[in-house]
Amino acid sequence: MEEKEVILSVKDLEIQFSLRGQVLTAIRDVSLDVYKGESLAIVGESGSGKSVFTKSFMGMLDKNGRVTRGQILYKGKDLAKYKTSKEWREIRGKEIAMVFQDPMTSLNPLKTVGKQIREAIELHQGLHGRAAKEKTLEYLRDVDIPLPEMRYKQYPHEFSGGMRQRAVIATAMACNPEILICDEPTTALDVTIQAQIIELLREMQKKYALTIIYITHDLGVVAKVADRVAVMYAGDIVEIGTSNEVFYNAKHPYTWALLSSLPQLGVKGEPLYAINGTPPNLFREIKGDAYAPRNPYALKIDYEARPPYFQISETHKARTWLLDGRAPHTAPPAAIERMLSKWKEVGTLERGSETENP
């Protein structure tokens, strides 16, 4: 694989929140390199810390939360050291922009959609008057909003959910960002609209050479959009690899569990694979592997020591003791075997296992 340029580099990040006099550790020593132009998906349940993690790139943590250790390196600067909103203003929108789950919360209901996109253009691209309007219409066309002249003058409530999300994407694009963070961009939308929005994001990525970080709990959506997948559990990345590696050769039992619980892989009449129990209490210090209490494959050591990363390939690693040479050989659960044999039939498994991502 050719050398890729790292655009954002997170090193040993720890984020803590103080809540009612207690300290909650939301992110536990996470390191991650994001490459320029890639699309990276961060997958995990609610409470896994995936949103908190990415919010820290934009200084959008709640007031009671702060980075307690580690670095967030972006263009030679350490964002973890940023304090004032003046400093952050150099990053937000301009360098890193965000698209949220619910488009209604990110649009101002009192302003026309056109005006909101135009504001971003005036602020970030320095255009004014007619030029700004022309540019706004161009972005509306870019995100496939039909009748842009008419839509320009309309308010968000006159837009459907899918159209609103398109408008939000247009606003984000108008800031000309390097990195776009999409926090559950399609969860609130219909399946058909979901597919269209994902298609649109991919087009935008190509056209503007964007780096996209997707945050989602749905592995089904990830397969289409991501070059690389990072699986998060209890504030830690437990497995990361190229999309092919994570889907065709998952190693962490938590990744297995997430995949197995997809209804697409269910057998009618039989219960779907469900992850029992609840995520750990992050107020307490976690001993050993955070996933151990819910992990049917847990070993004795999982309760004693936190597993290190085991490298599976140059691009693929997982934090599980199952990969240690001394661990007993463990086969993935039945649902995973079923999924893999299905992909074998289609012929994608073989291709996906040998080739690296384009």
Place this chain on the structure above:
Amino acid sequence: MSAEAKQKILEVRDIHVVFGKGRRKFEAIKGVSFDIYKGETFGLVGESGSGKTTIGRAIIRINPITSGEILYHGKRISGRIDRETNRTLIRNIQMIFQDPMASLNERAKVDYIVSEGLYNIKGFSTEEERRQKVRKAMLDVGLPPEFATRFPHEFSGGQRQRIGIARTLIMNPELVIADEPISALDVSIRAQVLNLLMELQKQYGLTYLFIAHDLSIMRFITNRLAVIYKGKIVELGETEEIFKNPLHPYTRALISAIPQPDPLTERDRKVYRYDPSVHSYGQRAPEWLRAGENHFVLATPEELEAWGKEALRG
């Protein structure tokens, strides 16, 4: 399910639902008919605004229907009905709502939320009996009965949905209308709630009307499926039959939008968009045509033939 065991419990006959009047009139449901058989899971799938929720709400009389009729065990339950029918209806048809964050009374304890239905129909004679019923319902949905003294905000999304299920279960219903019961939940919690619903169905012989926009869940949980588009059912049949042999272009579009956890297939997959202008219904309205045993589609005979050929070609 064998043919002789099929007992119709609900018949929906050509119902229309209209909101507003005059120039602001909006016809949400334009003549929908279907039957639900005892013990099955019947799915209604469509995009937002298609009217699937309105149908569910019309059945439990939240949205009045403007024409047509709904029969429960052969007895009309739409329009004006007597008090006795209304009581049996409340008892026998219950609903689970989509958003467990919005559908529970924040100011009531779980004990009251779960037994509110019982209070309404005076479904218990002693306080002790009510407590026992709450206890049983809580255990049935996998919640410790001690949680009854807590408030909804103390629970996670999955647990709250369990409370939502417990309060329908306590009424001992025959038909449960589940309106997007898992859409607002995390993937791992979804599996738990789906499993719970299936378990309860087995245990109590429940019949479900399952409303969702996500076909991957529908394939997994439903026996029969109706695909609804803009207030009309466009295809109806056994779930597997519809997935193996989808005919209506809208159904095909929906199926093509199901994401698969397979990156290489996904990357090449073209999502097929439904364009209603492919139909030229100018001279001739589409009819309800039989496409196979227990498989119906809204089409003109010419269309049906053409779609059948397309399906053969794959």
